[in-house]
Amino acid sequence: MKPDIQQIIRYAVVGTFTNGVAFAGYLLLTAFRLEPEACAFLIYVLAALTGYLANYRWTFASKAIHAKALPKFFGAHFTGAGCQFLIIIILYRGLQLPHQIAQLASLGAVSVILYILLKHFVFPANQP
Numbered sequence: 031m032k033p034d035i036q037q038i039i040r041y042a043v044v045g046t047f048t049n050g051v052a053f054a055g056y057l058l059l060t061a062f063r064l065e066p067e068a069c070a071f072l073i074y075v076l077a078a079l080t081g082y083l084a085n086y087r088w089t090f091a092s093k094a095i096h097a098k099a100l101p102k103f104f105g106a107h108f109t110g111a112g113c114q115f116l117i118i119i120i121l122y123r124g125l126q127l128p129h130q131i132a133q134l135a136s137l138g139a140v141s142v143i144l145y146i147l148l149k150h151f152v153f154p155a156n157q158p
Contacts (some may be wrong), residue, residue, distance in 0.1 A: 032109035037149070041148075046083075051077070053134070055073050059072070066118065070115070070144040074110070075107075076155070082100070089153075094152075094154075099115070106144060106148060109143070110140045112158075114137075114139075117132065121135055
């Protein structure tokens with residue numbers, strides 16, 4: 031199997047697991063009538079922390095120094111969180127779609143954005 035395909039599959043496995051747990055947490059928090067935007071942000075941060083180690087070690091098999099990779103990782107996720115927030119505002123507040131649908135749509139879009147950022151910016155090949 032080509033390395034890029036294997037990497038995408040690993041990224042999808044990590045993402046599916048972390049986003050599945052995150053979505054369940056999101057549904058639980060919003061069931062207590064907490065604001066969807068605040069819940070999405072909190073869950074996003076927790077999922078990002080979980081995803082860092084899995085993506086660092088398994089998906090990208092990075093040898094980057096944590097002191098360099100971690101700030102880049104959080105920068106990428108800050109960008110992802112901003113995108114997610116905007117998507118939820120547009121879909122939930124603007125188009126008045128159910129917040130669950132807005133959250134799922136944002137997960138898909140942000141996953142693609144993050145893969146590109148992680149592969150080329152955070153964990154580039156052969157970069158210590």
